Amino acid sequence: MNQFQYVRPTKAQAAIEAVAKDPNARFIAGGTNLVDLMKRGITAPQKLVDINRLPLKQIEHQGSSLRLGALALNSVVANDTQVRERHPLLALALNAGASPQLRNMATVGGNMLQRTRCTYFYDLSMPCNKRQPGTGCGALEGINRMHAIFGHSEQCIAVHPSDMSVALVALDATVQVSGPRGSRSIPFADLHRLPGTTPERDTNLEPGELITAVDVPDSPFTKHVHYQKVRERASYAFALVSAAVALDIENGIIKAARLALGGVAHKPWRLTAAEQVLVGQPATEETFRRVAAVAMQGAKAFKHNEYKLRLAPNALIQALKTAAAA
Structure with missing residues (x-):
């Protein structure tokens, strides 16, 4: 693993500026995916901006939506009374993901931003347009039993791994983000991208943008x-x-x-x-x-x-x- 600078800001604006000014900086929260990618040499950020001191762990009902802070742990969200009563589908999806140990570390924001588990993406000896644009897609003619059947392109046939995200897109959630240009809301269905000709881009987030919360609207889907x-x-x-x-x-x-x-x-x-x-x-x-x-x-x-x-x-x-x- 390469050496890197590590900072722990206490304010969201300071965290955003630290990443926006440095293209080699990354936010880190639970680290359940990013640390793996760093250990394997898939990514090598020169600066990690730890956001765990930011006040983004809330789970509260606001108006006609339930707001989940980006740093709320998967295990906490899955077992929260309001989540289980208002959005039981989300609780089921979260409890189906990973393992109890990982759910105790993984955050809402990190879960939706985790990268594909395609074996060709993780194998540095194989071509992968997502990892290194222009090298090709090893999965196209390789062992592709885990791969996509919808929305794929000749550039990439990888799949998104999050269980939580499947429930959130079904529940019409909205992602709240803050960045160098201010704050904005993104419908969950528009957060992630299809590969097209730019499979290296997983989401429509702009450089330096930080997910702060997810709003799940009230609905009749409680039973x-x-x-x-x-x-x-x-x-x-x-x-x-x-x-x-x-x-x-x-x-x-x-x-x-x-x-x-x-x-x-x-x-x-x-x-x-x-x-x-x-x-x-x-x-x-x-x-x-x-x-x-x-x-x-x-x-x-x-x-x-x-x-x-x-x-x-x-x-x-x-x-x-x-x-x-x-």
């Missing part, structure tokens, strides 16, 4: 929810496919729905067309199978991940059945 995660082992494994489902059901008819998939794209994959099909329909397996077919429109697999074309709709159907029965 019929489920997070279905399919993985190769029960703990500390990233999703092959995951499905976040939230339904508002009255007298057996679906009044509103929110759906998203994880493990299938470079960003959490919202299923807006499938949501629209659900509205006004009975909460039956026949309906769910029809919706799953809509959800898979446009999917394209590679040599080793064709199984996801079957696994993804089946995971969605199971999540819908479980949520409807809640």
